[in-house]
Amino acid sequence: MLLNQFLMLGAVLFCIGVYGVIVRKNAVLVLMSIELILNSVNINLLAFSLRNGSPDGHTFALYVIAVAAAEVGVGLAMVLLMYRNRRSVGLDDLSEMKG
Amino acid sequence: MFSASTEAAEVILKSGWFLENAFIIPIIPAVAFFLIIFFGKKMPMKGSEFGILSMFAALAMSLGAAYQWIQRVNGVSEETYVKPIIRSWTWWQNDGVSLGIGQHIDGLSITILVVVAFISSLVQIYSTEYLHGDRRYTHFFASLTLFSAGMLNMVVAENMIQLILGWELMGLCSFMLIGHWWEEGANSRAALKAFFTTRTGDIGLLVGTSVLFFAANDWTQKTLGVSGFSIRGLSAWALSGDPSSAAITVGAVALFIACIGKSGQFPLHTWLPDAMAGPTPVSSLLHSSTMVVAGVFLVARLYPVFYEGMNIYGNSVNFIVLIGGVTIVIAAALAFVQTDIKKVLAYSTVSQLGYMMMGLGAGAWLPAVFHIFTHAFFKACLFLGAGSISHSASHHSFDMKKDMGGLRKFMPITFSTWIVSTLALCGVFPFSGFFSKDEIIDNVGYAGYNFFMIVGLFGAFLTAAYMTRATYLTFFGEPRGAAAGEHHDDEHDAHASHDDHGHDAHGHDAHAHDSHAAHDAHDDHASHGPRESGLIITVPLILLATLALGSGFLNAPAFGEKWENLKKWVEPRAEVVSVTGIAKPAGAHGETRLAAGSTDTTVPSEETASPEEVVADGTTYSTEDTVADDSELRTTAVDDSHSEATDSGSHSKAEAGKDGGHHYSDCGTKTPVGGVCYAPQLKHAPFKWWKAGMSVGIVFLGMILSWLLCVQLYTRKNKKLVGLTERNKVLGAGYSFLANKYYLDTLYEKIIVRSIAHPISRGAYWFNQNVLDGIVNGAGTSTRKTAGWVYRNVDQKLVDGAVNGAGTSAENAGGALQPVQSGKVNQYGALLFGAAAIGALVLVIINF
Numbered sequence: 001m002l003l004n005q006f007l008m009l010g011a012v013l014f015c016i017g018v019y020g021v022i023v024r025k026n027a028v029l030v031l032m033s034i035e036l037i038l039n040s041v042n043i044n045l046l047a048f049s050l051r052n053g054s055p056d057g058h059t060f061a062l063y064v065i066a067v068a069a070a071e072v073g074v075g076l077a078m079v080l081l082m083y084r085n086r087r088s089v090g091l092d093d094l095s096e097m098k099g
Numbered sequence: 100m101f102s103a104s105t106e107a108a109e110v111i112l113k114s115g116w117f118l119e120n121a122f123i124i125p126i127i128p129a130v131a132f133f134l135i136i137f138f139g140k141k142m143p144m145k146g147s148e149f150g151i152l153s154m155f156a157a158l159a160m161s162l163g164a165a166y167q168w169i170q171r172v173n174g175v176s177e178e179t180y181v182k183p184i185i186r187s188w189t190w191w192q193n194d195g196v197s198l199g200i201g202q203h204i205d206g207l208s209i210t211i212l213v214v215v216a217f218i219s220s221l222v223q224i225y226s227t228e229y230l231h232g233d234r235r236y237t238h239f240f241a242s243l244t245l246f247s248a249g250m251l252n253m254v255v256a257e258n259m260i261q262l263i264l265g266w267e268l269m270g271l272c273s274f275m276l277i278g279h280w281w282e283e284g285a286n287s288r289a290a291l292k293a294f295f296t297t298r299t300g301d302i303g304l305l306v307g308t309s310v311l312f313f314a315a316n317d318w319t320q321k322t323l324g325v326s327g328f329s330i331r332g333l334s335a336w337a338l339s340g341d342p343s344s345a346a347i348t349v350g351a352v353a354l355f356i357a358c359i360g361k362s363g364q365f366p367l368h369t370w371l372p373d374a375m376a377g378p379t380p381v382s383s384l385l386h387s388s389t390m391v392v393a394g395v396f397l398v399a400r401l402y403p404v405f406y407e408g409m410n411i412y413g414n415s416v417n418f419i420v421l422i423g424g425v426t427i428v429i430a431a432a433l434a435f436v437q438t439d440i441k442k443v444l445a446y447s448t449v450s451q452l453g454y455m456m457m458g459l460g461a462g463a464w465l466p467a468v469f470h471i472f473t474h475a476f477f478k479a480c481l482f483l484g485a486g487s488i489s490h491s492a493s494h495h496s497f498d499m500k501k502d503m504g505g506l507r508k509f510m511p512i513t514f515s516t517w518i519v520s521t522l523a524l525c526g527v528f529p530f531s532g533f534f535s536k537d538e539i540i541d542n543v544g545y546a547g548y549n550f551f552m553i554v555g556l557f558g559a560f561l562t563a564a565y566m567t568r569a570t571y572l573t574f575f576g577e578p579r580g581a582a583a584g585e586h587h588d589d590e591h592d593a594h595a596s597h598d599d600h601g602h603d604a605h606g607h608d609a610h611a612h613d614s615h616a617a618h619d620a621h622d623d624h625a626s627h628g629p630r631e632s633g634l635i636i637t638v639p640l641i642l643l644a645t646l647a648l649g650s651g652f653l654n655a656p657a658f659g660e661k662w663e664n665l666k667k668w669v670e671p672r673a674e675v676v677s678v679t680g681i682a683k684p685a686g687a688h689g690e691t692r693l694a695a696g697s698t699d700t701t702v703p704s705e706e707t708a709s710p711e712e713v714v715a716d717g718t719t720y721s722t723e724d725t726v727a728d729d730s731e732l733r734t735t736a737v738d739d740s741h742s743e744a745t746d747s748g749s750h751s752k753a754e755a756g757k758d759g760g761h762h763y764s765d766c767g768t769k770t771p772v773g774g775v776c777y778a779p780q781l782k783h784a785p786f787k788w789w790k791a792g793m794s795v796g797i798v799f800l801g802m803i804l805s806w807l808l809c810v811q812l813y814t815r816k817n818k819k820l821v822g823l824t825e826r827n828k829v830l831g832a833g834y835s836f837l838a839n840k841y842y843l844d845t846l847y848e849k850i851i852v853r854s855i856a857h858p859i860s861r862g863a864y865w866f867n868q869n870v871l872d873g874i875v876n877g878a879g880t881s882t883r884k885t886a887g888w889v890y891r892n893v894d895q896k897l898v899d900g901a902v903n904g905a906g907t908s909a910e911n912a913g914g915a916l917q918p919v920q921s922g923k924v925n926q927y928g929a930l931l932f933g934a935a936a937i938g939a940l941v942l943v944i945i946n947f
Contacts (some may be wrong), residue, residue: 022929031926040602098922 006047013040023046027089031075038068113171117163119183122202124160124212125251126151128219132245135154139237144227146237150244151223157251158216163211172668180674180777185331186685187257187322196326203330206669207399211392213256214475218388219247221639225483226380228635229490239279243384246272250389258328258490258742259308266304266361268513269390270297276385277377289376300360300394307353311404314346322678330400334777337403340770344793351408354397355419360779362394363449363729364456365426372433375497379486382441386448386863389477395455399468402459406779411462411767412546419460420543426453431561435568438500440485443569448478450558454539457551463542463655464781465670470535472665473650477520477532480643484517487640488573491632499546499572500579500813503674507574509630512637514574516644521570523647524564525798527790531651538656545784556797563801571809643895658785671778673766676774690920768816 013036041071042061049057083089130154137147172181187201197221223243230236249272253265271294278290308328315336316327322339325332337347358364363371371391375382385391398405398419407418430449437443451474489497492510496502507514522532536559544552582926610736632635654665919930 018932022932024924025527025925030928094924095922 003047005041005053010040010043010047013037013043025043025091026077027091028076030091031072034075035068035072040062104624111175112182114184115163115167116168117160118167118171118204119186121160121164121184121204121212121255122186124157124164125248125255125553127156127160128244128251132241132582135237135241135244145240146648147223147227147240149242151220151227152251153244153891154216154220154223154247157247158213159222161209161212161216162911164204165213166207168204169668172598177667178674180671180672180676182329182676183208185324187329190260196642198260198326198328199258200261202255203257204255205671207671208254210468210472210665211388211396212251214252214388214472215247215254218384218475218479218643219243220485221479221642222380222384223634225383225486225639226378228633229380229486230321230378230877236277237526239276239378242275242279243381244387246276246384250393253393256330258326258330259312259333260328262310262330262400263304266357266393266397267301269393270294270361273297273374273385273390274458276381277374279378279381282375283376285946286376288597289373293370293374294369297360298359300367303353303356303360306348307355308355308899310346310353311350314342315348318342331777333401334403337401337407338766338771338776338779342407346504347404347408349408350403352418354401355405355422356454358394358423360394361397362391362452362456363426364394364422364452365429368426368430368449371449372437372442375439375441375445379441379482379489382445383479383482383486386482388443388475390629391448391452392475392846395452395459395467395471398456398459399464399471402464403461403491403699403777403779406462409460411460412782416548416551417460420457420548420551421460423453423455423457423460424551426450427558427563428453428554431558431565434561434565439497440484440503440569440573441497442484442487443499443565443594444478444481447481447562447566450562451478451536453556454536454558457543457555458539461546461548461551462781463539463546463784465666466535466538466542468669469654469665470532470539472653473523473531473535473647476643476650477523477647480516480647481524482521482642483567483636483640483643484513484520487513487632487636490636491630499569502579503573504576505574505578510632512631513640516637516640517570517574520647521566521643523565523651525802526559526794527798528795529648529650529651531647532793534657535794536656537791540794541784541786541790542782544790545782551691556794559794560801561796563798564805564922567802567805568809571806572813652869656783657788657791666783670781673776673778673780675766675771675774675776677773917932 017033017036017040020036021030022032024030042064045057045061045064047057049055049061079089082094086093128150131149135146142148146510160735175181183203183205187199189197190200192198208341216307223565224245226239230239233239246269249265249268251265252268253262256262256265271464274290274294277293278287281287281290303496311333312327314327317335318339318341319325319327319329319332323329323335324333327333327336334484336342360367373386377385405411405419409419411417411419427450430446432455434446434450437446442659451470454468455474456465458470485497488503488506488510492503492506519530523532526532540552540555540559613649621818652662655662656666764779766778768780921927
C-alpha cells in the first residue's frame, strides 16, 4: 500500500500550512493555512485507517472536518469584525497584546 | 383456588385470594395516611373518611383471609402442619445478603389482623365524635391511620427487618398521638417518656435481631434457602438443634427486653400510665390491640426462639414467667391508689399483659394469644367507656373521686357496656376473660409453676377488687363535682395545681383555643349535667361489649373439645416437616420419639390417670375423622417422608397417650430428624370445673370485699376507715409507696439519670478547671513566647526575605520574558509550532 506517499503528502501539506501561519500577514490567509494543517492531519488519519482496516480513522476525520468548519466559521466572523473596526485584515496592526 | 405447597408436595392446602394477598392489608392504611396528609384538610370530613374507609377495607380483607384460613386448616387432618402463606420480594440486596419484604400469614397473624383492624375501625368512628372540632383533627387521623398501618405491617411481617419497621412506626406514631395536645407541657413530657422508654427496650430488639441473624444465617441459607432474618427460618433454626445455647439465649433475652419496653412489663412499665395523656381513643387503641400487644406478639411470633432460648418447660423458673408474674401483681396493686379512671385501666392493662407474658413463659401459647384476642375487646370497650363518661358526663375530667359517681342513672348504655367488660376483665364465667385468663392460670400451674399459679389467682383477686372500686366510684354513690352538674370555672387552675399529668385538661385545650362559639356550646352542655353520649360513641361500645361477652366461646374447653376452635385454627401444629435436601434416615425417627417420652418428667403427675382425659382423647380422634371425611380436600399427595412421619406420629401417640397429651410430637424436646419443626409441641392443661370454680370464687370474693370497703369508705365515710393511711404508719408507708409508683420514676429520673449524669458532670467540671484550663493557659503562654521568637526570626527574616526575593525575581523574569509577548499572532504561532516540534523530537528520541 502506498502509505508512505500518503504520509509524505500529509507532511508536505502540514509544512506548507505551518509556513503560511507563520509568514502570512493576512488573517484570511492564516485561516486558510490552518485548514491546510487540519486536512493534512485528516489525510494521515485516513491513511492509517485504510491500512488497519478499521473505520475509526474515518469517523475521526469526519469529526475533524465538522470541527474545522465550526472553527472557520468563528475565525471568519472575527476577521469580519476586525475589518469593520479597523478597515484592515493585516495581522501586524493587531499588537495590543504586546506585553 | 388451590395451590400446591411449593416444597415437596405433601399436602394440598387450600388457599385463596385474601390469603395470598394479605400483604395489601397494611398498605391500605399506609396509602390512606398519605391521602389524609395531602388532601385531608380539603375533604368534607377533614380526612377522617380516608382513615375510616381504609380501616374498613383492612377489616374486610382480614375477615376474608380469616375465612380462607379456616377453610385451609379444616382441609387437613389435625396433626398436619399447616404451612403459612409466605410471600417475599427482594427489598434490597448487597453482597449476597438480600433482604425481603413480604408476608407471613398463619393463624396468629390472622387473629391479630382481625383484632387490630376491627378495633381500629371502631376507634376511628368513635374519634370523629370525640375529637370533633379539634384543631389538629386531620393530623390526628393521619397518625391514627399510620399507627394501625404500623401494627398491621408488623403482624404480617415476613422477616425481622419488616417487623422492626412496623414496630418503630408504631413507636413514632405513639409519640405523636400521646403528645397530640402538646401545648400542655405534661403531655409532651409523657410522649417523650413513652418514646424514650420504649426506645430503651428497642436496643434489645436490634441487638437480638443481629445476634440471631449472625447465628442462624448459615443454617437457614443452607437448609431452607432463606435469610437469617426470616421468621420462618428463625423458628425452624431454633428447634433444629443447630443453635448454640449461648447464642440463642442471648438473642432471646435481648428480644425479650424489647418486649418488656413495648409491652409495659416490669420494670419498664412506667411509660404506660403516663401515655394516658393522649386522647382517650388513642389510649383505647394503644392499650387494647396495638402497641402494647406488639411485645406479646413478638414473643408469640418467634416462640421457638424463646422456647429454646428461655428453656420453657424446663425445670427452673424462666425469665418470661418471672417478669410476667411480677408485673401482674405490682401493676394491679398500683391500680388501687389511682383516682384517675384511665390510669386504673392503664395499670389494669399492664397487669393483663403480665398474664399474657406469664402464659407465654409457661408454654401456654394458645391461652396467651387468646387473651390478646379477648382482652382487646373488653379493654377497648372500657377505655371508650371512660372516654364516653368524660365526653358527656364529667366535663372532660377523668377524676373518679371528684367528678364522677352515680352515673348509672344518666348513662345506661355506657354503664351496661362497662359492666359487661368489667366482668369480662375480672374473668367471671360466661364472659370472654374467663376463658382466656383462666386458661393461662391453669396452664401455668400445669407446667409446674405452682407459685406463679397462685400469683395469677392473686392477680385475679386484685383485678376484681380494683375494678369494683373503679365501678363503684364511677357509677354508684352520689354524683360529685362535674357529674352533679356542677360547673366550675376555675377548673383549669384547679387541675393545674393538683394534676401533674394534666391530660384531663385537654377539653379546655380543644375548646378554649377554638372559637368563642365552640366555647359557648361547651358551657351549654356542661350546664345540662351528665347525659348519655351520642350514637357514634355508644354503637362502638355496644359492639365491643357484645364481643367482650361472646368472643370467649371461640375457645371454650369448658364445653368439650368441639368448642376449642381457636386451638384448631391458630395453634401451629408441631409436625416435623420434610425439607428437600435433608436426608431422612429411616428408623432414627422412632427412636428419638421413644426417648422423648422419658424426658417428659417435668409435667406434674396428677393428670396421668384421669378418666376425663381418656374421654377427651377419644373425642379428638372422632372429630378428626369427621373432619377428614367432610373435607373435600385431604392429604392426597403424600410422599414417603410424610407417611413415615405420620407412622411415627401414631407411634408416639400411643406413647404419649399415657400422659394424656393429645397429638404428641417431639418438636421442641428432641432434635428433629429428616426435617424441620416450625413450632414446639405445646401442652394443654385439661379443663377442670373445680379449678375454674375456685378462680371464679376468688374473683367474687375480691368483688364483694372491695364493694364492702368502698361502701364504707366512700358512701358511709366510716370514721375508722377514712384517713386510715394517715393514722396508721405501716399503711401510710404502703400507700405512699404505691402512690409514688414504687419510686420507679424516682429511681429512673433521680437516681439512674443523676448517678450517671452527676458524677460525669462533676468530673467534667474538675477536669475542665484543672486539666483543661492548665493546658489552655500553658498553651497560651508558650504560644506567646514562641510567637515572639517566630516574629523576630522567622517572620521578619526568613519569610519576608522569601517574599521580597520572590517579588524581585518575578519582576526580573517578567522583564526578561517581555520581548516574547510581541502581540504578533504570527510570532505566537511560530512559538507554538516550534514548541510542538521540540516536543515531537523529544518524543521520537524517547521512543527510540
